[in-house]
Amino acid sequence: MSERIVIFGGTFDPVHHGHLIVARAVAEAKGFPRITLMPAASPPHKPAAGASGPDRMEMLRLATADEPVFEVSDIELRRPGPSYTIDTLEQLGRERPGARQHLLIGADMLEDLLNWHRAGDVVSAAEIIVAARRPWQQRLDEVFRRLAEHFDDETVNRLRGSVVETPRVDISSTDIRRRVAEGLSIRYLAPEAVTQYICERGVYS
Numbered sequence: 001m002s003e004r005i006v007i008f009g010g011t012f013d014p015v016h017h018g019h020l021i022v023a024r025a026v027a028e029a030k031g032f033p034r035i036t037l038m039p040a041a042s043p044p045h046k047p048a049a050g051a052s053g054p055d056r057m058e059m060l061r062l063a064t065a066d067e068p069v070f071e072v073s074d075i076e077l078r079r080p081g082p083s084y085t086i087d088t089l090e091q092l093g094r095e096r097p098g099a100r101q102h103l104l105i106g107a108d109m110l111e112d113l114l115n116w117h118r119a120g121d122v123v124s125a126a127e128i129i130v131a132a133r134r135p136w137q138q139r140l141d142e143v144f145r146r147l148a149e150h151f152d153d154e155t156v157n158r159l160r161g162s163v164v165e166t167p168r169v170d171i172s173s174t175d176i177r178r179r180v181a182e183g184l185s186i187r188y189l190a191p192e193a194v195t196q197y198i199c200e201r202g203v204y205s
């Protein structure tokens, strides 16, 4: 079987248990031996990240150190300018020719897909996997209808079939940053090593 690259991109500012639980669930459901967590340098669709690239990378390393299913890649952080997913897929395509590329995104990202740089090329270059919490059917039907106005039927059907049901974990990086800024505890929201790193280095304070 050909090599598989499964990318889970995001800001990871910081990485938290929501990310890890969802990625772990997808690896299990799809039988992926490895998922690559890839922090974006300057996400085109979001304001600048709160923590530096090296800090976000280090927190990802700490969070995944004892879990062989996860690896962390800094290729987007090393590339100058905004991190367009299509540039990453094309770069990996050159570096690892013949590998099948998969892109794991949260259901909220699916809604945003149409705004992505060269969205049509992204859905051709990689097999998208949508992680969605229950009940997603009704909520995503509307999103698929909108996607159908821009993508052909085959692509939309592929996206429909790509949904993996994942646990509901109501944690967000925004909430963690806010809690740190307000001096509240972030214990249990992210792995212990990550919360320690944030507290010791004064990240987000």
Ligand code: ATP
Pocket (backbone or CB within 6 Å): 009, 010, 011, 012, 013, 018, 019, 022, 104, 105, 106, 107, 108, 109, 131, 169, 170, 171, 172, 173, 174, 175
């Ligand atoms: P922020 O609060 O700063 O927007 P975030 O917590 O949503 O950040 P990102 O780094 O933007 O985290 O997310 C990366 C990916 O992880 C996205 O595809 C997003 O949909 C998904 N994701 C983030 N949090 C969760 C969660 N609690 N459950 C499931 N998926 C999540």
